[in-house]
Amino acid sequence: MSFEIRDRDLLARIGKFETKRGIIETPLLLPVINPNVQLIPPRILQEEFGCRALITNAYILKTHFEDEIIEQGLHDFLDFNGVFMTDSGAYQILVYGDVEVTSEEIVRFQEEIDTDIATILDVPTSWTTSKQQAQRTVNETMRKARELAKIKTRDDIAWVGPVQGGQYLDLVAQSASEIGKLPFQIHALGSPTPIMEQYLFDVLVDMILTAKKNLPLERPLHLFGAGHPFMFALAIALGCDLFDSAAYALYAREERYMTEYGTTRFDKLEYFPCSCPLCNKNDPQSVAAMPKIERQKLLAQHNLYTSFSELRRIKQAIMEGRLWEHLELRAHGHPALLKAVKHLKKHSGYLEKQSPVTKKSGLFFFSSLGLTRPEVVRHRERLLERYLPPKEAEVLVLLPQTRKKPFSKSWEHRRALKYIQQNLGDKMGKVHVCTYAAPFGVIPRELEEVYPLSQYELATPLDAEMIEYVAKRISEYIITMNYKKVALLRNIEMWKGKIATACRRACKKKKISFTMLSVDQSWNERMLKDFAAVIQKTLS
Numbered sequence: 001m002s003f004e005i006r007d008r009d010l011l012a013r014i015g016k017f018e019t020k021r022g023i024i025e026t027p028l029l030l031p032v033i034n035p036n037v038q039l040i041p042p043r044i045l046q047e048e049f050g051c052r053a054l055i056t057n058a059y060i061l062k063t064h065f066e067d068e069i070i071e072q073g074l075h076d077f078l079d080f081n082g083v084f085m086t087d088s089g090a091y092q093i094l095v096y097g098d099v100e101v102t103s104e105e106i107v108r109f110q111e112e113i114d115t116d117i118a119t120i121l122d123v124p125t126s127w128t129t130s131k132q133q134a135q136r137t138v139n140e141t142m143r144k145a146r147e148l149a150k151i152k153t154r155d156d157i158a159w160v161g162p163v164q165g166g167q168y169l170d171l172v173a174q175s176a177s178e179i180g181k182l183p184f185q186i187h188a189l190g191s192p193t194p195i196m197e198q199y200l201f202d203v204l205v206d207m208i209l210t211a212k213k214n215l216p217l218e219r220p221l222h223l224f225g226a227g228h229p230f231m232f233a234l235a236i237a238l239g240c241d242l243f244d245s246a247a248y249a250l251y252a253r254e255e256r257y258m259t260e261y262g263t264t265r266f267d268k269l270e271y272f273p274c275s276c277p278l279c280n281k282n283d284p285q286s287v288a289a290m291p292k293i294e295r296q297k298l299l300a301q302h303n304l305y306t307s308f309s310e311l312r313r314i315k316q317a318i319m320e321g322r323l324w325e326h327l328e329l330r331a332h333g334h335p336a337l338l339k340a341v342k343h344l345k346k347h348s349g350y351l352e353k354q355s356p357v358t359k360k361s362g363l364f365f366f367s368s369l370g371l372t373r374p375e376v377v378r379h380r381e382r383l384l385e386r387y388l389p390p391k392e393a394e395v396l397v398l399l400p401q402t403r404k405k406p407f408s409k410s411w412e413h414r415r416a417l418k419y420i421q422q423n424l425g426d427k428m429g430k431v432h433v434c435t436y437a438a439p440f441g442v443i444p445r446e447l448e449e450v451y452p453l454s455q456y457e458l459a460t461p462l463d464a465e466m467i468e469y470v471a472k473r474i475s476e477y478i479i480t481m482n483y484k485k486v487a488l489l490r491n492i493e494m495w496k497g498k499i500a501t502a503c504r505r506a507c508k509k510k511k512i513s514f515t516m517l518s519v520d521q522s523w524n525e526r527m528l529k530d531f532a533a534v535i536q537k538t539l540s
């Protein structure tokens, strides 16, 4: 059983996981099959929705249909020949207290029914539990995880090792690092219902990343109970590979209509904002006139179409290296999601370390939200840790960004450089021309064409946080490097005077001289000639 990663973006990966019934591609959504109530039968899921994998509950199967299933096998019993994952019934423990099966029975049962991906009977951490109780669930789950090796008799089933700890991140870390040492093929993180119900996605970010940091990255991670397409982009960007959805059916029964950016009550719909086969063929008025069960079936199918199409959109975004842009788009679908994406700032260092370095596409920056992006963090780190300005450079010349990139190819910079060169002649080597630009900060001329410093588009006017970030980067750059002087060409319209203030303070701290002049949008020759003269003066 192997997990082969084909493509990556942020912490997301497109991977192929091998099971005894074939390969599944991640990120993957497994619709939940409740053997007692089937709005859409497994065969239809396979034939019409192309589902390669489903998830069902071993505890419910064992309680209601034990003998029939053992005789027929799970796949015949539920009429599906793709990959089956079984959950153990741990959720039932959480909701109903102790379940009347032992962990040994559940392990044996899953082997007997010939499931493909099986889960040990872990002990979920409830949301309202005390830390002491949460510690107990972590310890109990580990005890059961260690027992597995002694109980199991087959080697062709992939076993899931769940991570517990709930909202106690130190316990999540402990749980993940201990279970990651055992030979499980997949890990899973329980996302307690309150997170989904109360939209605590910032908490979820911390939980997922704590688990990721402590688990072996080469194993897929399943996020339990996160079946709404509007949060797939967030969870996948953080490295979750597998999802289960009971939501498509539960929502349908409550007559709720999923979209990739949220949920709408069916009775509020005048139009179907979707082009799945069902929404194309029907309108809300005709669906309202259907018998209830027909309507619920239709809504369940629509909900699944929506979920699968969002997954495909995310996979395509991963391939194109545009997952961040997609995530920002989804973040603006709900304030709680936006809060979670803002919260990613706290983890920007880890995101940077885990994200692929070279991508295929240019980057779009819409706002200061983009400052968390790995490319921005990476430029800052590399500049401070690995970069040295040319040895003979005494004066740092800072020119404002232009619309055209690389900046040195813009008419504005060419014009400015022409005058600087005219004035300086053979002293040109003593100045080091850099651009200050959002969102990266200082971009030395010789690095301009390094990806992605010329391959991005940015929305202006800049927001206050973006301006402040760039000002800080410039200040940090001046303090770290060893220039003797700084000459700033300022653009007040764009930077509101913040860059000049930052430069002046940094130069004062560093005890070096600072001069500046302004340009407006016209970059007129008079101003540029004056600027060149000022630079020359600093050298004489």
Ligand SMILES: [Zn+2]
Binding pocket: 272, 274, 275, 276, 277, 278, 279, 280, 302, 303, 305
């Ligand atoms: Zn639809």
